[in-house]
Amino acid sequence: MNLTIVLQQLFNGLALGSLYGLIAIGYTMVYGVIRLINFAHGDIMMVGTYVAILSGSALFLPWWAAFIFTILATALVGVLIDKVAYKPLRNASRISSLITAIGVSFFLENLFLVIFGGVPKAFPVPAVFSGVLHEGGVILPVISIFVPLVALVFLAILMYILRNTKYGIAMRALSLDMETTRLMGANVDAIISFVFAIGSALAAAGGIFWALKYPSINPLMGIMPGLKAFAAAVLGGIGSVPGAALGGFIIGIIEVLAVAIFPPLAGYKDAFAFLLLIFVLLFKPTGIMGEDLERGRF
Amino acid sequence: MKRNQILTIGSIVLLFLFIGYANGHLNAYYIRILNNTAIFLMFAASYNLINGVTGQFSLEPNGFAAIGAYTAAILTLTPAQKEAMFIITPMVPWLQHIHMSFFPALIVAGIVTAMVGFILGFPVFRVRGDYLAIVTLGFGLTIRVVSNNTMSITNGPLGLKGIANYTNLWWSWGFAIAAMIVIMRLINSEFGRAMKAIRDDEDAAIAMGINTFKIKMIAFVTSAFFEGIAGGLLAHLITTISPTLFTFFLTFNLLIIIVIGGLGSMTGTAIATVLVVWGSEWLRIVEQPMHIFSLTIPGIPGMRMVIFSILLIIIMIFAREGIMGQKEFSWDSLFKLFKTKKVANK
Numbered sequence: 001m002n003l004t005i006v007l008q009q010l011f012n013g014l015a016l017g018s019l020y021g022l023i024a025i026g027y028t029m030v031y032g033v034i035r036l037i038n039f040a041h042g043d044i045m046m047v048g049t050y051v052a053i054l055s056g057s058a059l060f061l062p063w064w065a066a067f068i069f070t071i072l073a074t075a076l077v078g079v080l081i082d083k084v085a086y087k088p089l090r091n092a093s094r095i096s097s098l099i100t101a102i103g104v105s106f107f108l109e110n111l112f113l114v115i116f117g118g119v120p121k122a123f124p125v126p127a128v129f130s131g132v133l134h135e136g137g138v139i140l141p142v143i144s145i146f147v148p149l150v151a152l153v154f155l156a157i158l159m160y161i162l163r164n165t166k167y168g169i170a171m172r173a174l175s176l177d178m179e180t181t182r183l184m185g186a187n188v189d190a191i192i193s194f195v196f197a198i199g200s201a202l203a204a205a206g207g208i209f210w211a212l213k214y215p216s217i218n219p220l221m222g223i224m225p226g227l228k229a230f231a232a233a234v235l236g237g238i239g240s241v242p243g244a245a246l247g248g249f250i251i252g253i254i255e256v257l258a259v260a261i262f263p264p265l266a267g268y269k270d271a272f273a274f275l276l277l278i279f280v281l282l283f284k285p286t287g288i289m290g291e292d293l294e295r296g297r298f
Numbered sequence: 299m300k301r302n303q304i305l306t307i308g309s310i311v312l313l314f315l316f317i318g319y320a321n322g323h324l325n326a327y328y329i330r331i332l333n334n335t336a337i338f339l340m341f342a343a344s345y346n347l348i349n350g351v352t353g354q355f356s357l358e359p360n361g362f363a364a365i366g367a368y369t370a371a372i373l374t375l376t377p378a379q380k381e382a383m384f385i386i387t388p389m390v391p392w393l394q395h396i397h398m399s400f401f402p403a404l405i406v407a408g409i410v411t412a413m414v415g416f417i418l419g420f421p422v423f424r425v426r427g428d429y430l431a432i433v434t435l436g437f438g439l440t441i442r443v444v445s446n447n448t449m450s451i452t453n454g455p456l457g458l459k460g461i462a463n464y465t466n467l468w469w470s471w472g473f474a475i476a477a478m479i480v481i482m483r484l485i486n487s488e489f490g491r492a493m494k495a496i497r498d499d500e501d502a503a504i505a506m507g508i509n510t511f512k513i514k515m516i517a518f519v520t521s522a523f524f525e526g527i528a529g530g531l532l533a534h535l536i537t538t539i540s541p542t543l544f545t546f547f548l549t550f551n552l553l554i555i556i557v558i559g560g561l562g563s564m565t566g567t568a569i570a571t572v573l574v575v576w577g578s579e580w581l582r583i584v585e586q587p588m589h590i591f592s593l594t595i596p597g598i599p600g601m602r603m604v605i606f607s608i609l610l611i612i613i614m615i616f617a618r619e620g621i622m623g624q625k626e627f628s629w630d631s632l633f634k635l636f637k638t639k640k641v642a643n644k
Contacts, residue, residue, distance in 0.1 A: 100614040107607035267447035274436030
């Protein structure tokens with residue numbers, strides 16, 4: 001194995017990892033504020049890809065407008081899901097909300113199976129994203145360069161919102177103590193909706209770029225990336241946004257490199273994230289950058 | 299006390315009389331659904347033991363079912379069948395030549411699954427709550443990935459076919475009733491009370507000197523044992539198994555059953571199993587074209603799962619207790635019901 005191959009795989013891993021990271025941010029933010037593993041998050045990503053296809057083929061939007069429309073529409077879907085399914089259970093046990101989230105996940109998958117059928121659809125890739133670069137023996141699809149850049153831009157915007165805006169500060173306050181935040185006069189429900197909107201928007205962005213990278217979509221495509229992104233969120237430290245991005249990068253790179261170095265393991269690649277997750281939970285349950293959200297309870 | 303035991307035994311005898319009748323008189327479709335009911339009852343009751351009674355929300359039954367099904371199927375297939383089936387990679391020799399009859403194969407399937415559960419218990423019970431759910435979900439997924447890739451043991455994605463159709467109503471209901479009895483007795487024992495204590499307040503249970511890890515492990519291993527046997531029964535009912543059979547979909551069905559029946563109630567689980575298994579057969583009408591007068595409404599394939607997922611969400615929001623909550627059906631309460639009715643009539 002020479003350096004070019006390692007470099008090549010590193011780039012592939014980086015691209016895959018930034019997709020996981022984008023999705024993981026949604027998990028980590030929702031978990032941070034309402035302590036719910038949003039099981040349907042991977043499926044929200046899938047919804048995003050279908051919205052993107054439809055806004056191109058039914059609304060005849062140019063690709064950039066379709067992307068913006070998709071991100072906004074999916075954010076709305078996320079907010080709606082929260083309002084309909086999770087909000088009534090805010091004060092119930094966490095397991096009840098988790099079961100509801102599983103229900104929502106299955107609902108989305110099966111609804112889209114009924115509407116669009118199980119046959120994978122081709123995702124139209126705009127010419128900008130379809131080229132391939134040859135640079136000193138390293139072959140790079142253009143999309144693999146775009147994805148990490150886009151992920152970093154989104155991360156920077158999000159970090160700015162979280163640190164400098166009123167809503168961001170309220171979100172961070174909420175993740176520490178919901179009741180006190182309410183007492184301070186913050187509109188807790190609006191903030192939670194905003195969190196769902198941001199998480200779903202990022203999932204939609206992740207979904208679009210996932211579909212650009214692997215341009216075949218089906219109603220069950222969100223399950224695997226969703227689960228791995230969750231593993232990434234836990235690895236990075238659930239509740240921490242930069243942690244989620246970091247966890248995503250680590251899982252993406254491990255997955256790609258492990259298969260590149262030991263090709264016979266290719267079939268097992270979907271299990272890596274979980275083995276990693278189990279080890280993280282066993283030895284450092286707070287993840288790399290997380291604080292102990294459970295400290296009060298454990 | 300004695301009256302209740304007689305009534306319980308009486309109703310079990312009645313059930314088996316019905317099965318004897320069903321075996322000879324009902325058509326293959328109904329017998330198949332009755333078999334499914336028994337197998338799902340066994341799955342759901344064991345799943346409820348860990349989820350509802352012990353309160354450890356986990357999502358692994360599809361993994362355990364896969365282990366049980368593969369173990370039992372590999373054991374009952376004849377060496378010649380295995381040689382013919384493993385065309386891409388030959389089977390590991392010692393597995394190739396092993397052959398057993400149905401009953402010992404099922405028991406071995408249960409024991410193997412229980413052992414996997416025991417080993418799995420060490421890492422997973424170090425975490426609680428929703429983390430446990432994700433880790434066990436990951437386990438179910440890992441089992442599927444492994445069964446897809448260990449070509450020399452499971453024949454990979456090709457699956458195993460030609461498994462003898464040994465499962466009949468006697469086997470399935472016999473095991474289901476036996477599992478129910480064992481699980482009910484476990485729940486009413488010292489261990490069962492400790493399990494409920496862990497569900498209600500784990501920290502308080504620790505403070506009372508309960509070894510929570512041990513109790514969780516007992517529940518988990520028992521549940522794995524019966525899920526393994528149920529997996530074996532399932533394999534010998536549908537005669538063809540492949541990794542795609544054991545997706546999260548199976549777990550989701552069981553989850554719906556135990557949520558409808560009430561997390562923590564075995565009799566609720568039994569009622570819900572019947573409702574869900576027969577209800578999902580009845581719901582097939584939404585997937586078939588309907589003719590109302592001259593109007594034809596096209597069936598919508600896949601609609602049943604949409605309905606079930608909406609049902610799950612609605613139950614969780616509006617009727618979180620399910621049918622029975624954490625209570626159990628008992629003869630005493632039934633008699634009490636009649637007594638109060640009589641008083642009301644007067």
